[in-house]
Amino acid sequence: STRExxxxxxxxxxxxxxxxxxxxxxxxxxxxEYLSQTEFTSGIMAGVPKGITVAHKFGEATMxxxxxxxxxxxxxxxGIVYRPEKPYIVCIMTEGKDFNQLTNxxxxxxxASYKL
Numbered sequence: 320s321t322r323e324x325x326x327x328x329x330x331x332x333x334x335x336x337x338x339x340x341x342x343x344x345x346x347x348x349x350x351x352e353y354l355s356q357t358e359f360t361s362g363i364m365a366g367v368p369k370g371i372t373v374a375h376k377f378g379e380a381t382m383x384x385x386x387x388x389x390x391x392x393x394x395x396x397x398g399i400v401y402r403p404e405k406p407y408i409v410c411i412m413t414e415g416k417d418f419n420q421l422t423n424x425x426x427x428x429x430x431a432s433y434k435l
Contacts, residue, residue: 326410329376329397333408336374337399354398361422362396363409366429372401379418394421402433 334340339347354374363373375398382391397410409432413421 326397326412329395329410330408333374333397333399333410337406337408351399359396362394362425363398363400363411363429365422365426366431367400367402367433371433374399374401389416392416392418392421394418394425396425396429400429400433407432 336342336347336351341347342350351374354376355372357373357375357377359375359377362377363375367373375396377394377396379392379394381389382393384390391414393412393414395410395412397408397412399406399408409429411425411428413424415421
């Protein structure tokens with residue numbers, strides 16, 4: 320069986336890293352640096368201006384039917400957007416059949432979040 324992690328849990332993990340409230344400051348900063356080097360740029364990264372650092376974790380999965388055809392896709396992207404003067408956490412979890420639509424939804428939500 321699989322164990323799902325909720326948006327709240329992801330956000331809390333990122334908050335603890337940002338505040339160095341679970342690991343010490345050096346370890347927290349090291350992990351956030353690694354997360355800021357994620358090469359997936361089609362989600363949150365696509366929705367924020369170029370040059371804005373995002374420390375994020377994404378995940379994707381495809382569920383197939385008995386014939387092996389894709390039946391359902393999930394795409395999640397959760398991260399800290401280092402907007403100048405006002406960093407924030409955004410977590411977006413999607414599911415559907417079309418991966419391009421899922422990335423577009425995440426991008427649009429990230430754009431709207433950045434403008435708040």
